[in-house]
Amino acid sequence: MVVKAIDLIRAIRDKHYEETKNLSAEEHIRYFEQKAEHLSNQLKTKLNESSDKSMDINILINQD
Helix, strand or coil: CHHHHHHHHHHHHHHHHHHHCCCCHHHHHHHHHHHHHHHHHHHHHHHHHHHHHHHHHHHHHCCC
């Protein structure tokens, strides 16, 4: 299990290196800002979906 995690981390680092090796410092920063923004949007979507499901369940539970 630990070896798989290390292999996964190495693969992610290698991918990032290949995608950014020819970028200027400014482009490199922009690259990771865009990645961070994309992740943030994904998390917000997941939280909203989770919140919506919780609200639906609460509505069903509280019906008289």
